[in-house]
Amino acid sequence: MTASPQDWTRARRLDADGLTEELHARTGLRLTVEGPCPGGEVGAAYVRWPDGRRSVLKWRPDTRIEELRAGPVAVCEVLRAHGYPCPSTELAVQVGHAAVLVQELLPGTPVARLDHDGLDRALALNEAQSGLLTGRADIPSMPLYLLDDGPGYCLHEPLRRHGRRSRDLERRIAALGASRPRRLPGHDVVHHDFHHGNLLRSGGAVSGVIDWDGACRGDRRFDLVTLRFGLHATEQAPGVADRLDGVLDGLPGDVLRVSWAHMSLRMVDWAIRHFAPEDVGRWIDLAEQRL
Structure with a gap:
């Protein structure tokens, strides 16, 4: 597919299970990793909340969470306010050098x-x-x-x-x-x-x-x-x-x-x-x- 703006070689150094443990330690929220998202994105995995709801865990190496809040997260908030079908951000946390997002899992x-x-x-x-x-x-x-x-x-x-x-x-x-x-x-x-x-x-x-x-x-x-x-x-x-x-x-x-x-x-x-x-x-x- 088209080359993504992320350096996925660096992303491979991160691990979804380790990130969910860090999220639990920092927020008290327990997410269960179900597996990687399709399409070759090593920086995305399916997770499940304690109530059974499913979401997508995404992480960006060498990125400050403030960058994502000012850019992609803010853009999606604008889009959703106009009825555009893009995912909401349910959690945004800095974990070491990585910015970590938990996003709504859209149907389809x-x-x-x-x-x-x-x-x-x-x-x-x-x-x-x-x-x-x-x-x-x-x-x-x-x-x-x-x-x-x-x-x-x-x-x-x-x-x-x-x-x-x-x-x-x-x-x-x-x-x-x-x-x-x-x-x-x-x-x-x-x-x-x-x-x-x-x-x-x-x-x-x-x-x-x-x-x-x-x-x-x-x-x-x-x-x-x-x-x-x-x-x-x-x-x-x-x-x-x-x-x-x-x-x-x-x-x-x-x-x-x-x-x-x-x-x-x-x-x-x-x-x-x-x-x-x-x-x-x-x-x-x-x-x-x-x-």
């Missing part, structure tokens, strides 16, 4: 294959994110990292070293970044990892959106570019990617180019460092389509 299962109904719902959800953070300068705007490295992702050096095509791609990304703001302008909610695997489906309908760990302020249409990169990872229903490409064709050039550059850097860097060599070329192929 992750969408493995996006169909046209699912795309309609994704587009409607994205539209609902428009303008919700107007006047909320306290919520950080999204960094683009077109000139500098992100925290464990969007690294430039792997592209410079990998090969001719990736070097050329990095040069185009940096050249674009030199003439653009370092942060994504706008007052919309940005999910930051809005791919189909973070949409939940229940009873044939999209029932929720999860994994708001990178949520911030900016231009909601960035999430549509992320969705397009997510569709590239696995086979989808015929015509879905083409329809989304048509939507992207109608975006303002500045929004589309910086969003595409960020996602190109994010995914090609991630592919070079984590995927099989033959996969890297596929991501460069996609990146070059609009850069």
Whole structure:
């Protein structure tokens, strides 16, 4: 799937059972770990409360809980106040160097294959994110990292070293970044990892959106570019990617180019460092389509 903003290598050093023990010591609340969440996220596990209610335990290494409260937690509070289907935060605690959240478990299962109904719902959800953070300068705007490295992702050096095509791609990304703001302008909610695997489906309908760990302020249409990169990872229903490409064709050039550059850097860097060599070329192929 699309590369997450978290450095999951560091997250593996943490353990859900140990964290629940720490939470019990600090809060008196006893949570029982049921197992890891699907999708390869080593920083998320299902837990059960003493009354039998189930939730999701998530943890971020090297993060202050204040950062999450000012960013993702605050964003989700705004969304929920407007009826948007994202999880509530039930507990937020600092445990050593890690920020630990216990979040509502939304109904449904992750969408493995996006169909046209699912795309309609994704587009409607994205539209609902428009303008919700107007006047909320306290919520950080999204960094683009077109000139500098992100925290464990969007690294430039792997592209410079990998090969001719990736070097050329990095040069185009940096050249674009030199003439653009370092942060994504706008007052919309940005999910930051809005791919189909973070949409939940229940009873044939999209029932929720999860994994708001990178949520911030900016231009909601960035999430549509992320969705397009997510569709590239696995086979989808015929015509879905083409329809989304048509939507992207109608975006303002500045929004589309910086969003595409960020996602190109994010995914090609991630592919070079984590995927099989033959996969890297596929991501460069996609990146070059609009850069």
